Amino acid sequence: MANPVKKRRREQVEPRARQFVADYPIRPARCEGKEGILIRLLLPSYRSLPLSCIYGIDITIDREAVERNCTRLILNGYTHRLDELAALSTVFWFILDYADFFVERSLAPGLHTVAGRMLVVEPYMTVGRFPFIYEAERTLLMEQEQRGSA
Amino acid sequence: MTFRIGVTFHSFTAEYVSFVYSFEDLMELASCLGGGVEIVGPAHHRGFPEVTDEFERVFKSAMERYGLTPTCYGSYQDPFMLPERDLTPDEMYEYTVPQLKGAAKLGFPVVRLQYYAYPIAERLVPLAEKLGLRLGYELHSPLMIESPTVQKLIEQIDTLGSDRLGLIPDCGIFARSVSDHHLAMGRQMGIPELILAEVERLWKAKTPVEKALERIQELGGNQAACSWTEMVWGSFGYSEPSALADVKDYIVHVHGKFYSIVDGEEPDLRYEEVVKTLIDIGYAGWLSSEYEGPPTDSFEIVRQHQEMIRQYIAKFTR
Numbered sequence: 001m002a003n004p005v006k007k008r009r010r011e012q013v014e015p016r017a018r019q020f021v022a023d024y025p026i027r028p029a030r031c032e033g034k035e036g037i038l039i040r041l042l043l044p045s046y047r048s049l050p051l052s053c054i055y056g057i058d059i060t061i062d063r064e065a066v067e068r069n070c071t072r073l074i075l076n077g078y079t080h081r082l083d084e085l086a087a088l089s090t091v092f093w094f095i096l097d098y099a100d101f102f103v104e105r106s107l108a109p110g111l112h113t114v115a116g117r118m119l120v121v122e123p124y125m126t127v128g129r130f131p132f133i134y135e136a137e138r139t140l141l142m143e144q145e146q147r148g149s150a
Numbered sequence: 151m152t153f154r155i156g157v158t159f160h161s162f163t164a165e166y167v168s169f170v171y172s173f174e175d176l177m178e179l180a181s182c183l184g185g186g187v188e189i190v191g192p193a194h195h196r197g198f199p200e201v202t203d204e205f206e207r208v209f210k211s212a213m214e215r216y217g218l219t220p221t222c223y224g225s226y227q228d229p230f231m232l233p234e235r236d237l238t239p240d241e242m243y244e245y246t247v248p249q250l251k252g253a254a255k256l257g258f259p260v261v262r263l264q265y266y267a268y269p270i271a272e273r274l275v276p277l278a279e280k281l282g283l284r285l286g287y288e289l290h291s292p293l294m295i296e297s298p299t300v301q302k303l304i305e306q307i308d309t310l311g312s313d314r315l316g317l318i319p320d321c322g323i324f325a326r327s328v329s330d331h332h333l334a335m336g337r338q339m340g341i342p343e344l345i346l347a348e349v350e351r352l353w354k355a356k357t358p359v360e361k362a363l364e365r366i367q368e369l370g371g372n373q374a375a376c377s378w379t380e381m382v383w384g385s386f387g388y389s390e391p392s393a394l395a396d397v398k399d400y401i402v403h404v405h406g407k408f409y410s411i412v413d414g415e416e417p418d419l420r421y422e423e424v425v426k427t428l429i430d431i432g433y434a435g436w437l438s439s440e441y442e443g444p445p446t447d448s449f450e451i452v453r454q455h456q457e458m459i460r461q462y463i464a465k466f467t468r
Contacts, residue, residue: 001182003449005175013171015164015445046163047193050231086233094196095167123231124264126292127380 019136020044020118021059022098026107026142029100031072031079036104037142038074043093044118044134051080051088055119055131059101062113072102107142114140151434152463155456156186156221158405158438159194164445166193174212179449181216184456188403188438190224191249199226199245201252209256221436222286222318222403223253227266239269246274254281260403260435262288262318265299271306271315278314286318286402291387292359294323295397307400316402319394320440323387324420328353329409331443332382339374349379359383391423398431409443411454414461425462 006013024040039059043049057073059066073080075093079102093099115137121129157180165171171179173194180187192198195205213220227246229236237245246267253261265287267274278285287303289295300317307315328350336346345366352362359380366379394401408416415421428437437459439452 001453003447004178004182005171006449013165013449014447015170016168018168042167046160046167047190047226048196048198049192050228052231052233055233089231092192092198094198095193096169121230121233123228124226124266125230126384127377129230129233130377 018042018044019138020134021114021116021136021138021140023138024098024140026112026114026140028107028143029102031074031102031104034104035106036070036102037107038100038102039114039140041073041099041101041118043095043097043099044120044132044136045095045122048092048094049120049123051075051085051091051093053121053123054085054093055121057082057101057116057118059103059114059116061103061105061107063115066103066105070104074100074102109142109144111139112142114138152467153404153428153433154186154436155184155406155459156180156188156219156436156438157183157452157456158188158190158222158224158440160188160190160224161439161441161452162448163193165448173208177212177216177218180218183439183449183452185216185218186221186436186438187213187218188222188224188436191252192226193224195252199248199252201248201255206255213257220256220258221438222260222262223249223256223258224262225249225253225264227264227270229266242266243270243273246270247277250274250277250281250283250285254283258283260284260286260318262286262403264288265293265303268303268306272310275310275312275314279312284314284316284402286316288318288320288405289323289389290320290405290407291322291325291384294387294389295319295393296389304397304400316400317397318403318405319389319397319401320405320407321419321421321424322385322405322407323389324391324424325386325388325418326420327418328382328386329418329443331409332385334444335381336375336378339378341371341375341378345369345371345375349382353382353386356388386418391420391427394424394427394433395431398433401433401435403435404428404433404437405440406437406455406459407440407442408455409441411451411458414454414458416455416458421458422462422465425459426466429463429466
């Protein structure tokens with residue numbers, strides 16, 4: 001039997017590459033009174049996970065490491081410090097939802113290389129808390145100044 | 151009457167998580183893939199571990215529109231969700247209860263349990279009775295039918311004396327070889343050919359995983375090599391398909407795990423014998439095609455998997 005979705009859309013329905021750094025422009029933003037930028041992230045798993053399963057998010061911008069205490073994870077409008085994630089076992093990141101990663105720094109408009117690693121535990125593996133390491137790298141556009149708030 | 155063939159939406163993961171197919175698209179695809187729908191709770195609806203009224207409406211409306219049958223809801227016990235300690239049985243119970251209620255709300259007759267539910271199963275059974283659900287421990291590698299752990303699960307089911315609790319064999323336990331996909335993953339992780347070949351040899355020789363890990367470390371295998379080795383043993387089991395007959399009264403659902411279809415066959419899993427045994431024992435429930443190979447056209451490969459199963463059914467019901 002033919003694929004009805006393919007037939008209806010008349011376009012390719014092959015899987016696309018997914019990495020935790022989403023293909024979305026970097027935006028200037030203000031978070032907790034500080035100026036910075038937002039990078040859009042996706043959860044690298046096949047299912048939603050509680051934030052307590054995220055063991056680390058390390059990002060570099062143009063090969064320069066970002067300090068964790070200059071960052072926040074913003075999910076569904078709520079802002080979390082990375083060292084708070086371990087306690088957030090009832091806050092689920094839905095697999096299709098974007099989160100914003102706030103970095104307290106300025107960035108010139110134009111193209112930038114955003115790379116990084118996310119450490120994620122699938123909380124039922126027989127080997128226990130074995131963090132999967134997901135790597136990502138994308139060239140993203142920093143938008144022109146257009147003040148938004150996170 | 152033989153068993154029925156449907157699909158778990160887990161098969162479409164690559165397209166689903168890359169926004170190629172929406173949830174509603176998956177429902178439409180399922181209507182061309184046997185009509186039985188299995189979902190993975192935390193992957194396919196928001197609000198997990200609860201099921202919202204909004205999702206219930208969307209789900210039931212699509213079920214009706216496409217003439218689908220809900221077959222199995224994949225629940226999770228997630229014992230390691232806290233970084234510092236395992237969930238207590240009470241916490242695991244509290245996490246599982248809304249999942250069971252949600253599954254019943256959506257009309258699923260069966261809920262998949264991870265075997266971690268063992269300490270709470272006694273408390274879940276009365277709830278399952280009340281909700282009209284059957285629960286099944288998933289027998290996923292390394293949980294082979296013949297293993298002491300599975301024998302322990304069966305003893306518990308017998309002791310509880312309720313047909314509300316049973317088993318969900320995953321066809322990955324009926325393996326004859328390690329898939330090319332898993333070898334390719336090993337290569338991608340930078341594991342040397344020598345170690346890949348040795349792991350394949352050790353697996354074929356039915357070496358216990360602890361011994362295999364010792365050997366890989368002797369050969370200088372690093373942490374990645376050890377993780378990959380564990381993944382191989384965690385994906386491919388040595389159960390005999392004929393052992394399904396020993397647990398026939400306990401089977402509430404079957405996961406038709408597969409990694410590839412080559413010339414109409416699954417080269418690494420013993421499907422022909424599995425289908426023959428399911429027919430011999432008169433299994434009349436559902437089998438969900440569960441594709442877990444590399445990203446590809448998942449609709450097409452599930453279609454091929456189901457075609458293979460139908461051919462075996464035809465062969466053994468002649």
